[in-house]
Amino acid sequence: MSAIPSVNLADFVSGDPARKEKFVKEIGAAFEDIGFVALSGHFLSDKLVEDLYSEIKKFFQLPQEVKDSYEIEGIGGQRGYTSFGKEHAKGKKEGDLKEFWHFGQYVEDNPKLEEEYPDNVTVKELPEFNVVGKETYKMLEKTAQYVLRALALHLGLEETYFDEYIKNGNSILRPIHYPPITTEPKNAVRAAAHGDINLITLLMGAHGKGLQVQNHEGEWVDAIAQPDELMINVGDMLSRLTNNKLKSTIHQVVNPPRELWGTSRYSIPFFMHPISEMPLNCLEDCVDDEHPKAFEDITAGEYLHERLIELGLIKK
Incomplete structure (x- = not known):
């Protein structure tokens, strides 16, 4: 049995009020309890998932100098390639044992935001890479929209409360490669213990061991999804907005046993x-005598900027 509850998005979009209510209750309870849920019934097809993995493996196998040509200075790693060991968890000196790519928003009908966000970076060596990346981005964004609608209902808000804030939002799709480990890592793990910055995270590829979640007792539990499931967790922005009613859970990616060091x-x-x-100001319904307001008022943009400095991705 996984310690992480499973839910099926098909219940929420079924048109059956009882199934919809069941989904809202299940995901609300999971996010109040452990902050993570495994979700099936999402909008990614098996073929799209297969194509994406194929393309990202091809990218990370490119010669290092080719990958380095896609590392863009001055944008805090928000688009394109970030090389091995560059990012570290808050409060850690050691860089995480990973390299990654960022696809960002495909802005529609908003010249101001087109100006604000960096452009996506095109990999000329792999004609399908950007096509498949964009399609995956759109399907995950659509899945996330429905999850947030369910959470809005759970919080007693209008179902579409989040829609205006996430349309053209500053979302990121991040394919990560944790290369084979060749020497004993000094205090470094594949991804050190951290909370995510954003509203929610949808994770593909949590099928094998590695991802661990810290429960309320402070114990680390394995978070393993079925092959057709996404692992979804609450980020710090949603935690702030709900005055910690929904939990942003600390999680990490640990190094594999030594016999698996040779695997990516x-x-x-x-x-x-x-x-x-x-605005990430605590929702009024989440503040009472037992749960006094825990956070200062702040916007999502201001909060993101603070956190990127802490992660070493942008300089003060």
Whole structure:
């Protein structure tokens, strides 16, 4: 039995009020309890998943100098390639044992945001890479929209509360490659313990061991999804907005046992971010005498900037 509850998005979009209510209750309870859920019934087809893995493996196998040509200075790693060991968890000196790529938003009908966000980077060596990346981005964004609609209902908000904030939001699709480990890592793991910055994260590739979640007792539990499931967790922005009613859980990716050091690991998180102007002020219904307001008012853009400095991705 996995410690992470499973839910099926098909219940929410079924048109059956009882099934919809069941989904809202299940995902709400999971996010209040452990902050993670395994979700089936999403909008990614098996073929799209297969194509994406194929393309990202081809990219990470390119010669290092070719990959380095896609590392763009001055944008805090928000688009294109970030090389091995560049990013570290908050409070850690050691870089995580990973390299990654960022696909960002495909802005529609909003010249101001087109100006604000960096352009996506095209990999000329792989004609399908960007096509498949964009399609995956769109399907994960659509899945996230429905998850947030369910959470809005759970929180007693209008179902479409989040829609205006996530349309053209600053979301990121991040294919990650954890290369084979060749020497004893000094205090470094594939991804050190951290909470995510954003509203929610949708993770592809949590099928094997490695991802661990810290429960309320402080114990690390394995978070393993079935092959057709996405692992979804609450990020710090949603935790702030709900005054910690929904839990942003600390998680990590541990190094494999020594006999598996020679293997690569791939995972592909989609970080659902709102537009910068979204207020993250604690919702009134989440504040009471037992749960006093725990956070200062801040916008999503201001909060993201603070956190990118902490992660070493942008300089003060």
